[in-house]
Amino acid sequence: MTTQPGIYEVPEPVAVATDYPTLAMHIDGRWTDGSGDRREAVINPATGTPLGSVPLAEKADLDAALAAAARGYRIWRDTPVERRSRILRRAADLLRERAPQIGRVMTLEQGKALSEAVGEVQRVATLLDWDCEEGRRAYGRIIPTGPGETLTVRREPIGPVAAFTPWNFPAGSPMRKIAAALSAGCSIVIKASEEVPATACALVRCFEEAGVPAGVLNLVFGVPAEVSEHLVASPTIRFVAFTGSVPVGKKLAGLAAAVMKPTIMELGGHAPVIICDDVDPAAAAAACARGKYTNAGQVCTSPSRFFVHDSIHDEFVDAFVKASEAVVVGDGLAPGVQMGPLANERRRAAVRRLVDDARDRGAAVLTGGEDLPGPGFFYRPTVLADVPADAEILRDEPFGPVAPVIRFRALDDAIAQANALPYGLAAYGFTHRADTVARLTDAFEAGILSINHVGGSVPQAPSGGFKESGHGREGGSEGLDGYLVTKRVSHRLAI
Structure with a gap:
């Protein structure tokens, strides 16, 4: 690098091969370019030059992801929590092993300093460990009643989740949704940012190789409004999680409210x-x-x-x-x-x-x-x-x-x-x-x-906002709350 008179260093392209990975969506356990031919360029913000292109989902691809999530939910929900935990911990281990490589890809497509990018991947592995343990302890309770009756409260996964994440934390934002959903026993269709898709693909590969069943974790890219309107309205989806701007959050919250679906909205601040x-x-x-x-x-x-x-x-x-x-x-x-x-x-x-x-x-x-x-x-x-x-x-x-x-x-x-x-x-x-x-x-x-x-x-403490900065919390013991439903069961002895 050369030095600009004063104090800053002038950015110049780094003389290394980009080896940017091929991009694809992940639907029902398979990597796919989708059913259409629409693609969007991914730009290196340090140079302004293209790195590659990401496929954009058509309606048929979104329907395939929804159907996969419905099947995957039934499989994952019924998988013993101890087995789910082993799989998720293996994914966390893979993330740690691959942090330098994933971090480098993140820097290429998002621009942040490599040390920040590698640290972000390491932190999401810790987040996954934390949420995994919270999933193992999503206990219900027994409420004392009179003779002949048992009154219990159960905590169960809410169902398939639709999630939408921005470009500023290419690993952190998707993992908050993925880790909470899978730890709670839900399946997920996540639309990660088209500007930083390779990092999301790398995360999904770790889960795939760790043994997450097909259909449990589905990754799509696409025109944001098209994808959100289709996924949120689908009766398959039971919960909506979003991180992004206040205006977009209000739009998605409105779409979810129209069909009475709960949401987590982690929106902007100042x-x-x-x-x-x-x-x-x-x-x-x-x-x-x-x-x-x-x-x-x-x-x-x-x-x-x-x-x-x-x-x-x-x-x-x-x-x-x-x-x-x-x-x-x-x-x-x-x-x-x-x-x-x-x-x-x-x-x-x-x-x-x-x-x-x-x-x-x-x-x-x-x-x-x-x-x-x-x-x-x-x-x-x-x-x-x-x-x-x-x-x-x-x-x-x-x-x-x-x-x-x-x-x-x-x-x-x-x-x-x-x-x-x-x-x-x-x-x-x-x-x-x-x-x-x-x-x-x-x-x-x-x-x-x-x-x-x-x-x-x-990971061990909740994050979230007041007022127009959103509602719901991610992280801490509260982080799985939105992904679980509470069921009251009153059981009396037969008359």
Whole structure:
């Protein structure tokens, strides 16, 4: 790589063979191009060049996947939980063994740094282990009654699942749905993103080779509206799981509600960060920068509005700028790269628009604020200060490497601004005072709250949002709840 005057490295194509895999759908235990001839190009975001093409499902392919899921559900539901557990643990082992190879494919098609991609695959293996154990412990209970009667509560798999996932976590998003569904005893038809299909294919191969029966796990790609409308409406599907934007989530939730199907909706956010006056501003800035530039800011829980106490504002901003300028940006396959490109040109254009709007309204661009030269969809890590309240970036989720900073003097004002938006996915606070921790914990309207760090999701705890950021939880002991139904059984002795 060559060095751009200043601080960033200019992205250049990495001189290695891409060996991008052939793409196919997986229906009823078979890999297939489908019944039609429609395909969509998969683009390397670091170079802007095609990697391959993915087949798009026709109605006949979706019907085949639904029929397979119906058959697969009956087989998987009746498979003893101990055997299901062995199969799923074997799939987790295969994921760990193949993490370097799968991670490399993920970087090619999504752009994130290779270390992030490999780590993502390793984490989904742990998630699968966790959900597998939760499935082994999906107990019911016996309720005391009078003589001659037994009253029990059973927990049973809900049935075939339709799932839809985005491109920002090519392994993490599909695995949250697959692991929960299969651990609960359900079958699944999952439509993964057409922009990052090879990672999803690699996950499915691990389950296939581990011994998951045909029809239990079906993978399709296609035109999103066509696929979702067909799958959600089908009487075969009993549950709908979605991760993605608020507008699309509302559309799918409406489709499901029309046929009375329960859903999990993990939707977008616009996570506030409140930096109080009792913390080290440089340390807080370093932690925030690490969280902000993970996956180039393309994370639903990414910190995206920074409210900083006036007394430490300038020190925090100076340290944030230095940390931003130290980020090594480039092709995610190159050694030492910390942040890759945005996943596609439409994402970069959206970030550019938000930054330009803030600048036009009077915000100061302290670093970044422009594309990097050369091929690919790169955008410089960007810090904005003195961002006016009417700037679009304070209302619309940037989903990119941009950090708007806003001063505050009274904590109540910062909390009010943090909660002012219709989103409630994640929130962050930095303080050393126990009473302030309690205040933030009580006041933040968010389903995921981190104090003095900017951490991600973990398998052992639930993740999910308030308000328009969705409903339902993934992970933790709550993660299988949506995939199970509760059945009350009252049994009296024969008269």
